[in-house]
Amino acid sequence: MHPLTAQITFMLEIDKLKAVYRKTVVQADNNRHENSAEHSWHIALLAQVMADYASEPVDILRVTKMLLIHDIVEIDAGDLFAFAEEHDHQAQEQKELDAANRIFGLLPEQSGQDMLSLWLEFEQAQSADAQFAKAMDRVLPVLQNMSNHGGSWKTNKVKKSQVLKRNTYLQTIAPKLWDYVIEQVDIAVNNAWLVDD
Amino acid sequence: MHPLTAQITFMLEIDKLKAVYRKTVVQADNNRHENSAEHSWHIALLAQVMADYASEPVDILRVTKMLLIHDIVEIDAGDLFAFAEEHDHQAQEQKELDAANRIFGLLPEQSGQDMLSLWLEFEQAQSADAQFAKAMDRVLPVLQNMSNHGGSWKTNKVKKSQVLKRNTYLQTIAPKLWDYVIEQVDIAVNNAWLVDD
Numbered sequence: 496m497h498p499l500t501a502q503i504t505f506m507l508e509i510d511k512l513k514a515v516y517r518k519t520v521v522q523a524d525n526n527r528h529e530n531s532a533e534h535s536w537h538i539a540l541l542a543q544v545m546a547d548y549a550s551e552p553v554d555i556l557r558v559t560k561m562l563l564i565h566d567i568v569e570i571d572a573g574d575l576f577a578f579a580e581e582h583d584h585q586a587q588e589q590k591e592l593d594a595a596n597r598i599f600g601l602l603p604e605q606s607g608q609d610m611l612s613l614w615l616e617f618e619q620a621q622s623a624d625a626q627f628a629k630a631m632d633r634v635l636p637v638l639q640n641m642s643n644h645g646g647s648w649k650t651n652k653v654k655k656s657q658v659l660k661r662n663t664y665l666q667t668i669a670p671k672l673w674d675y676v677i678e679q680v681d682i683a684v685n686n687a688w689l690v691d692d
Numbered sequence: 693m694h695p696l697t698a699q700i701t702f703m704l705e706i707d708k709l710k711a712v713y714r715k716t717v718v719q720a721d722n723n724r725h726e727n728s729a730e731h732s733w734h735i736a737l738l739a740q741v742m743a744d745y746a747s748e749p750v751d752i753l754r755v756t757k758m759l760l761i762h763d764i765v766e767i768d769a770g771d772l773f774a775f776a777e778e779h780d781h782q783a784q785e786q787k788e789l790d791a792a793n794r795i796f797g798l799l800p801e802q803s804g805q806d807m808l809s810l811w812l813e814f815e816q817a818q819s820a821d822a823q824f825a826k827a828m829d830r831v832l833p834v835l836q837n838m839s840n841h842g843g844s845w846k847t848n849k850v851k852k853s854q855v856l857k858r859n860t861y862l863q864t865i866a867p868k869l870w871d872y873v874i875e876q877v878d879i880a881v882n883n884a885w886l887v888d889d
Contacts (some may be wrong), residue, residue, distance in 0.1 A: 499872060502741050506832070507839050513730045516825065525713035530721075536733035540706065540760050544699050544803065553871045556753040563737050589712035606839065635703070642704050675696060 498603040505601040508570070515569045518576050518647040519636050526643075531566040531574060538562045538631045546623055546630065548669040553627045561617040561628040568594035577636070578657050591618075623668065630664040634672060637662065641679050645688025654692040655680045695800040702798040708767045715773050715844040716833050723840075728763040728771055735759045735828045742828065745866040750824045758814040758825040759809055765791035774833070775854050788815075820865065828863040831869060834859065837877050842885025851889040852877045 514537070516528040546555050566574075572592035575587045599611040617625045637658065640646035644666040648658070658680050665673035683689040709732070713725040743752050760818040763771075768791035772784045796808040814822045834855065837843035845855070855877050864871035879885040 499868065503835055506734070506738055506741060506835060510718065510734065510836065511720040513718045513726065513734075521707065523708040527705075529710065530730060532733045533727060533729035536729045536736070536760065537707065537710075539733070539736065539756075541703055543757060543760070543762060544703060544799070559736075559753070559756055563733065563740070570824070592759045602741070620790070638700055638703055639707065671696065 501601060501603050502606075505598070508598060508601055509567055512567055515566070515574055517574050518651060519639055520569050520643065520646055522639070522643045522646075531569050533641060534635075535563055535566050538635050541635055542628065542631045545669065545672065548671050549623070549627050550668055550670060551623050557613070557624045557630045558631070560610075561613055562631060563626065564599075564614055565617050565628070565632065567598055568592075568614070570594065570598060576651065577661055578651065578653050579632075584662070593659045603692060620664065626664045626668045630668050630672070633661050637676055637679055640688065641683065645683065645686065649684065649688050652690055654690040655684050656692055658689060660681075698800050699803075700797060701703055702795070705795060705798055706764055706767065709764055712763070712766045712771055714771050715848060716836055717840065717843055719836070719840045720845075722885075728766050731832075732760055735832050737826045738832055739825065742866065742869065745868050746820070746824050747865055747867060748820050750821050754810070754821045755825045758810055758822065759797075759828060761811055762814050762825070762829065764795055765789075765811070767791065767795060773828075773848065774858055775848065775850050780845050813858050817861070823861050823865045827859070827865050827869070831862060831873065834876055837885065838880065842880065842883065845880065846885050849887055851887040852881050853889055855880075855886060 512532040513530050515531040517531060517534060519529045519534070520526040521529050537561050541592050542558050542562055546553065547683050568591040572587060572590035575583060585591060595611055599607045599614065601607070602610065616622055617628055620626050635649070640648045659676070662673065662676050667677060680689055684691045698721070709729040710727050712728040714728060714731060716726045716731070717723040718726050718808055724885065736756050739752060739755050739759055757804060765788040769787035772780060792811050796804045796811065799807065813819055814825055817823050817826050833844070837845045856873070859870070859873050862873060877886060881888045
């Protein structure tokens with residue numbers, strides 16, 4: 496297959512991410528559910544804006560690429576709510592790996608392998624780049640829910656401890672943002688937007 | 693104002709781009725209209741995938757940033773159809789400049805100025821980075837409409853000459869993609885997806 500044909504096939508396949516809906520809602524658009532494509536755009540920009548809070552040097556191009564591709568696997572695997580049960584998360588992992596192989600495999604071999612390896616790095620969250628990227632993915636819903644009277648936290652009876660656990664990457668990778676999250680979850684508990692547990 | 697407060701204000705303001713709808717439709721989501729946030733995600737990824745077609749070196753991080761921010765002005769100015777009348781395009785320019793000053797002005801001063809200047813560079817399309825970014829923004833609807841039986845071209849009776857004119861940046865900045873577009877518009881005319889004019 497001609498490389499350009501493969502690249503176009505990939506670009507059209509990922510159009511489907513615009514049809515994968517998350518729990519988070521878009522306040523500016525009548526609280527409709529947010530899709531994973533527009534969410535990916537938002538966190539990619541968050542990374543640009545918050546880059547200076549990283550406690551160790553991050554390669555912002557690699558971070559941005561990770562954020563642009565990190566949810567593509569949901570085309571096959573669907574979006575799992577961040578605060579789903581542990582066994583659901585484990586089942587999701589295998590589905591996402593299969594999806595990554597299929598979808599990045601649509602690209603010409605070398606670039607498909609590069610994207611797969613970047614996606615795996617994000618998932619494993621061992622490198623500074625991946626941890627900063629994960630932190631961006633996880634902190635944005637805090638901002639969205641706080642500006643939307645609890646948003647998806649309130650609807651789904653999410654606990655303060657769950658939000659803190661989910662944001663722990665911030666503690667080392669962006670301590671100033673971690674301090675901010677701690678402040679915000681306390682405000683959320685006081686407003687009954689988060690369960691105090 | 694604390695820089696973090698300004699940064700968060702900006703991040704929440706741009707959430708509104710998810711409520712700005714374009715003429716292009718999302719085939720995978722019952723042909724609903726596409727919004728400018730998910731479109732920005734899609735072209736930012738297109739730039740990663742097509743970077744090797746650039747005829748001169750481009751800084752892909754700068755290109756990506758341009759693509760992530762290029763439509764933010766539509767929050768105030770709205771999306772103007774690519775094939776609108778010339779006088780509408782001129783009126784739109786001033787609205788977009790005002791919007792850029794207001795929205796990027798929400799950020800801490802230096803980063804707001806950096807984004808404004810990157811946005812202006814994109815708009816002026818003089819640098820290789822800006823021309824490659826513009827080319828990505830303009831070629832993606834070709835792929836989308838071709839895969840969707842003419843899509844927004846057919847609905848809006850768009851002419852072949854309009855699509856070619858809109859994509860002329862490709863001619864010098866990514867000649868192989870230009871050749872592809874020429875092939876595709878001929879197929880589109882044969883299928884009555886584009887007006888032969």
